[in-house]
Amino acid sequence: MRAMVLNAVREPLVLRDVPKPKPGRGQVLVRVKACAVCRTDLHILDGELPNPKLPLIPGHQIVGRVEQVVENGNGFSIGDRVGIPWLGWTDGDCAYCRSNRENLCDRGQFTGYIIDGGYAEFAVADARYCFPLPDDYEDAEVAPLLCAGMLGYRSYRKTGDAKRLGIYGFGNAAHLITQVALYEKKEVYAFTRPGDKSGQESARKLGAIWAGGSDQTPPAKLDAAIIFAPVGALVPAALKNLAKGGVVVCGGIHMSDIPSFPYVDLWQEREITSVANLTRLDGEEFLEIAPRVPLKIKVETFSLEEANAALEKFREGELAGNAVLKVSSS
Ligand SMILES: [Zn+2]
Numbered sequence: 001m002r003a004m005v006l007n008a009v010r011e012p013l014v015l016r017d018v019p020k021p022k023p024g025r026g027q028v029l030v031r032v033k034a035c036a037v038c039r040t041d042l043h044i045l046d047g048e049l050p051n052p053k054l055p056l057i058p059g060h061q062i063v064g065r066v067e068q069v070v071e072n073g074n075g076f077s078i079g080d081r082v083g084i085p086w087l088g089w090t091d092g093d094c095a096y097c098r099s100n101r102e103n104l105c106d107r108g109q110f111t112g113y114i115i116d117g118g119y120a121e122f123a124v125a126d127a128r129y130c131f132p133l134p135d136d137y138e139d140a141e142v143a144p145l146l147c148a149g150m151l152g153y154r155s156y157r158k159t160g161d162a163k164r165l166g167i168y169g170f171g172n173a174a175h176l177i178t179q180v181a182l183y184e185k186k187e188v189y190a191f192t193r194p195g196d197k198s199g200q201e202s203a204r205k206l207g208a209i210w211a212g213g214s215d216q217t218p219p220a221k222l223d224a225a226i227i228f229a230p231v232g233a234l235v236p237a238a239l240k241n242l243a244k245g246g247v248v249v250c251g252g253i254h255m256s257d258i259p260s261f262p263y264v265d266l267w268q269e270r271e272i273t274s275v276a277n278l279t280r281l282d283g284e285e286f287l288e289i290a291p292r293v294p295l296k297i298k299v300e301t302f303s304l305e306e307a308n309a310a311l312e313k314f315r316e317g318e319l320a321g322n323a324v325l326k327v328s329s330s
């Protein structure tokens, strides 16, 4: 079995033969068909997230077929298509798990970070955290729904019934969540890098009522803003554009420092919050809504061996859609 392996942070992944993993109790062994690339993979590679498992096989948006089930596949059988997301394991027992906040579990383990992930021909997962996937999508298409989609959806749900929704950082998650927001009759205001005319154009094409640079002021006050770009300076910028009682949701796992800002910008019950990980319920809800929208997912595919190139294109913002590794397994 071959996998792209991270030996040390800030080093490129290397293709290695690794022993075929043995599934344990209640786990599934999955033959990987596709694994989408996420900004979080870059954060891990760059050493911006603490204590990754090393050596590590990255990748937490895995689509594959169940090859082997041990004891209890949690309803999955051999041959089933399965999605493996970022949330890989929780203890089910801490104060967070017992209050429906398993995304905050004290001992939570994450795919492609603490558990080996999907930049590989095979992956092992705890079946309780895997999702059946809607038939409407190809393997490569559905892969980005497992993080860009699900984490984006959790961010979106945190905006409640906000009518005017600002989205900062118009990448993969924004593309997906804009479609859900429009389906739910929201107005989307898209903020791109200043001067990114083509990004603004594509946001308008998707249905955004307004698109501009993150240095611009939208024509109306926003009820909520989601920040997908890992740029702390966008937090006070978004706050300034909020109506009273509005919320800024930081949707990323890592962000540069947030500059200070006057209290008056937060006053009038404005809020700043963040989104961490996902619960299984988020995933189930999102996979149910996706084909109803129906979500259109743009992908640019790479082979497993091209993982480093896919990551670099992601870093440079040169992708035409979600980067997905298509893994050809023999
Ligand atoms: Zn827990």
Ligand SMILES: [Zn+2]
Binding pocket: 038, 039, 040, 041, 060, 086, 147, 148
């Ligand atoms: Zn991710």
